[in-house]
Amino acid sequence: MNESIDPNRLPKHIAIIMDGNGRWARSRGLPRIEGHRQGANSVEAALTACGELGIPYLTLYAFSNENWKRPKEELDFLMGLLRTYLANQTERLIKNGVRLQVIGRRDGLSPDVIDAIDQAIEKCKDGAMQTLVLAINYGSRQEIVDAVREIAFDVQQGRINIESIDESTIAKHLYTRDYPDPDLLIRTSGEMRISNFLLWQISYAELLVTSKAWPEFGKEDLYAAVAQYGKRNRRFGGI
Numbered sequence: 001m002n003e004s005i006d007p008n009r010l011p012k013h014i015a016i017i018m019d020g021n022g023r024w025a026r027s028r029g030l031p032r033i034e035g036h037r038q039g040a041n042s043v044e045a046a047l048t049a050c051g052e053l054g055i056p057y058l059t060l061y062a063f064s065n066e067n068w069k070r071p072k073e074e075l076d077f078l079m080g081l082l083r084t085y086l087a088n089q090t091e092r093l094i095k096n097g098v099r100l101q102v103i104g105r106r107d108g109l110s111p112d113v114i115d116a117i118d119q120a121i122e123k124c125k126d127g128a129m130q131t132l133v134l135a136i137n138y139g140s141r142q143e144i145v146d147a148v149r150e151i152a153f154d155v156q157q158g159r160i161n162i163e164s165i166d167e168s169t170i171a172k173h174l175y176t177r178d179y180p181d182p183d184l185l186i187r188t189s190g191e192m193r194i195s196n197f198l199l200w201q202i203s204y205a206e207l208l209v210t211s212k213a214w215p216e217f218g219k220e221d222l223y224a225a226v227a228q229y230g231k232r233n234r235r236f237g238g239i
């Protein structure tokens with residue numbers, strides 16, 4: 001293990017906003033889609049590094065609700081890439097004991113993408129070493145809307161009282177109900193924003209923005225981020 005990583009101060013859950021694929025490609029005179037293709041390798045690197053370190057949860061922002069604003073050719077490429085990633089990586093995920101989960105809205109995704117997601121989740125359901133959560137067609141505000149609708153319905157049906165609604169009620173209705181909150185949020189490619197990712201869940205996450213673009217983010221970068229995290233003083237409002 002890397003010397004500067006304190007094994008007693010590891011995050012349990014890392015979330016990553018994988019940004020900068022397009023800029024990475026354009027700066028090399030390549031079409032944006034080449035950045036996405038290359039970015040798929042960084043997914044492997046981050047997952048492997050988390051496995052080596054024994055970090056049980058990794059959540060990756062793969063496609064946002066707002067990304068539908070992009071040109072059709074890019075959208076087609078991204079959806080195709082998702083499908084091939086899910087189909088081609090499943091064996092590897094199973095071999096490495098990775099359980100796959102997907103968060104986001106299904107409405108809007110094409111049937112073949114939904115099918116690829118369902119098959120991959122099913123095949124990887126027994127993974128006991130690591131959980132990989134892919135945020136696909138995900139938006140945090142939409143997630144909160146969905147949670148509010150469910151809770152309102154439960155109230156309407158008389159299953160819960162308004163007075164009993166607390167933070168745990170809300171957390172239990174989010175897509176992320178089965179995972180601990182992220183301890184460390186990484187964003188690649190320099191933007192200092194959250195872009196509708198896990199707004200509720202990152203309330204007390206440590207933030208780390210790197211100028212590296214996602215396609216050039218490697219294992220050593222994840223190790224460095226974890227080393228950084230170990231030096232942070234998390235106070236959670238205390239002293």
Ligand code: IPE
Nearest residue numbers: 018019020021022023024062
């Ligand atoms: C991240 O890279 C991938 C997705 C959002 C799908 P971008 O495609 O946003 O690349 P930049 O930020 O335009 O460089």
Ligand code: IPE
Nearest residue numbers: 017018019061062063064195
């Ligand atoms: C955030 O990146 C979404 C994903 C990484 C999937 P964007 O590139 O969509 O974010 P903005 O538009 O720069 O805020």
Ligand code: MG
Nearest residue numbers: 019020021022
């Ligand atoms: Mg971007």
